[in-house]
Amino acid sequence: MNIIGLSGWSGAGKTTLLTRLLPHLRARGLRVSTIKHAHHAFDVDKPGKDSYEHRQAGAHEVLISSGKRFALMHELRDEPEWTLPQLLQKLTPVDLVIVEGFKRSGHPKVEVHRAANGKPFLWPDDPDIVGVATDTPPGAGAPPALPLDDVAAVADMMLGAAMDLPALLDRLAARGA
Secondary structure, eight states, X not given: OEEEEEEOOTTSXXXXXXXXXXXXXXXXXXXXXXXXXXXXXXXXXXXXXXXXXXXXXXXXXXXXXXXXOEEEEEOOTTSOOOOHHHHHTTSOOOSEEEEESOTTSSSOEEEEEOGGGOOOOSGGGOTTEEEEEESSOOOTTOOOEEETTOHHHHHHHHHHHOEEHHHHHHHHHHTTO
């Protein structure tokens, strides 16, 4: 299982690029999963549904299953937020995991940058950024840069820079992450 991230400021187009990359990567025959970091409280369940009531009543985990899909919700309650390594080890093995967010984690990442967003590039302060998908030149000393709209080239960059899970776990452990 190989891991690569998409990193960038809110509004840069990470999700837009990811939703264009996924069909492209699947067409290449790859099984791809994603991990998305949220910076705020979120809920995937609705009040009034049995699964919501189970969780609200104190269940540690609630697994919902049907003939089409299943979802596992794990309540942290007073536990600290899980780290990226902990989350990665929960996934069913696939060819590629794309991590959206977790921009402070030490996994390899492709920065998504859009000039209209008005934010600075992340790459000067993040040595784990291995490439940039952008609509503007990233400046001297930048990692390799590609146009945001060149999905095939961005996919190639991501596949070339992805790190296998055991190597990534070793790298993060060595950094104390």
